[in-house]
Amino acid sequence: MATRPVVTAAFAYSPLEETLEVLPRRKEMFIGIPKETAFMENRVPLTPEAVSVLVNNGVEVVIEQGAGDGSFYFDSDYSEAGARIAYDKESVFKATTIIKSAPICEEELALLQPSQVVISPIHLPMMQQSMLEVMMKKKIIAIAFEFIKDDAGIYPVVRSMSEIAGSSAILTAAQYLSNGGHQGKGILLGGITGVPPAEVVIIGAGVVGTYAARTALGLGASVKVFDNSIYRLMRLQNQVGVRLYTSVIEPVTLANELRNANVVVGAVKPTNGVTPMVVTEEMVQHMKAGSVIIDVSIDRGGCIETSRMTTHEKPVFRKYDVIHYCVPNIASGVSRTASRSISNVFMPILLEFNDMGGAENVILNKSGFRNGVYLYKGAVTSATLAKRFSIKYTDLDLLMASSI
Numbered sequence: 001m002a003t004r005p006v007v008t009a010a011f012a013y014s015p016l017e018e019t020l021e022v023l024p025r026r027k028e029m030f031i032g033i034p035k036e037t038a039f040m041e042n043r044v045p046l047t048p049e050a051v052s053v054l055v056n057n058g059v060e061v062v063i064e065q066g067a068g069d070g071s072f073y074f075d076s077d078y079s080e081a082g083a084r085i086a087y088d089k090e091s092v093f094k095a096t097t098i099i100k101s102a103p104i105c106e107e108e109l110a111l112l113q114p115s116q117v118v119i120s121p122i123h124l125p126m127m128q129q130s131m132l133e134v135m136m137k138k139k140i141i142a143i144a145f146e147f148i149k150d151d152a153g154i155y156p157v158v159r160s161m162s163e164i165a166g167s168s169a170i171l172t173a174a175q176y177l178s179n180g181g182h183q184g185k186g187i188l189l190g191g192i193t194g195v196p197p198a199e200v201v202i203i204g205a206g207v208v209g210t211y212a213a214r215t216a217l218g219l220g221a222s223v224k225v226f227d228n229s230i231y232r233l234m235r236l237q238n239q240v241g242v243r244l245y246t247s248v249i250e251p252v253t254l255a256n257e258l259r260n261a262n263v264v265v266g267a268v269k270p271t272n273g274v275t276p277m278v279v280t281e282e283m284v285q286h287m288k289a290g291s292v293i294i295d296v297s298i299d300r301g302g303c304i305e306t307s308r309m310t311t312h313e314k315p316v317f318r319k320y321d322v323i324h325y326c327v328p329n330i331a332s333g334v335s336r337t338a339s340r341s342i343s344n345v346f347m348p349i350l351l352e353f354n355d356m357g358g359a360e361n362v363i364l365n366k367s368g369f370r371n372g373v374y375l376y377k378g379a380v381t382s383a384t385l386a387k388r389f390s391i392k393y394t395d396l397d398l399l400m401a402s403s404i
Helices: 050-055 074-082 127-138 156-177 207-218 232-242 253-261 281-285 296-300 330-356 359-365 383-389 396-401
Strands: 032-033 060-064 084-086 097-099 117-120 141-144 201-203 222-226 246-248 263-266 292-295 316-319 322-323 372-378
Touching: 050 330, 060 074, 074 084, 074 127, 127 292, 127 372, 127 383, 141 359, 156 207, 156 263, 156 292, 156 296, 156 322, 156 330, 201 207, 201 253, 201 372, 207 222, 207 232, 207 263, 222 253, 222 316, 232 281, 246 253, 246 383, 263 296, 330 359, 359 396, 372 396
Parallel strands: 032 060, 032 097, 060 084, 097 117, 117 141, 201 222, 201 263, 222 246, 263 292, 292 322
Antiparallel strands: 141 372, 316 322
């Protein structure tokens, strides 16, 4: 016969203490910043001020000699902030976390350490399957910083670089309209009393288009914006604070406006990874001689048929007597501003790495950060890369769920 439980006068219920979140055990964090030697890159991902904050929070930082020179941040600035200066790349790549402002290049593959965390941009046209396979074998955790989302669902790095690109596009166009060493037509973008301003056509009403419109209006130009999203056109008008000409991208209307334009800024967003070609070669043929095209979309193929990629060393070419500026990395031309902007995004993220016990815990707990991961310990977690190279795709959310 089963015995019945006995309750005595001494029996009492004792409440359990409140269960508190137990943070992962903190690992020693070691960040390496190599000097960029490819992709026309002048930016550096962390400023000395950001390094100082990280070092004061117990993070070890090593930076390759001269890594910040392109942004006028010098070795002395970093050493005073507490970073160690390395005189060879091998020393930098011994860090557990590598952070770069340019994509991983082939010469750096051999230096990568097993299970290392790499935060850098990813340039899909330049990515090769052999590079991907090397990183998979080394079980690298690779994070494309342009795909990282913040808590509001915004891509902070892309947005800040787009703001720079939009403003820089108009300032660059103003230079090439002048005839001071640029063989332009000698037109002042904003005009003066009695002389009408230049006509600026902006194709695309995203962040690039909005900042291009703001800058052009600020300089006094006449601005017309085309986009196939009425919502984006309405948002642009609200953000610039003035009424201006807007239109959907209708070929006949666009062609007519291009004939009168002095400046054309191509800032069309890609659709399913492909940038639509909205300006044909015939449209360019009928543009004014000496007019300027700035194709900001060139890093995703370009939205103007006559565009071809140029460099900061040779930024322009002429076709049909129209000046084409098609530099893919416009933000690198104002590298100090761009570096500060990128650093403002990365410094809080790296502090989270440090506080939460490493990148893996941040990936597990932050869905926005998880969005940037394209390789995770030998698995391809980017559907785009997997499809392009016919490699098995692994859903990172499921991978994370299985590891809990």
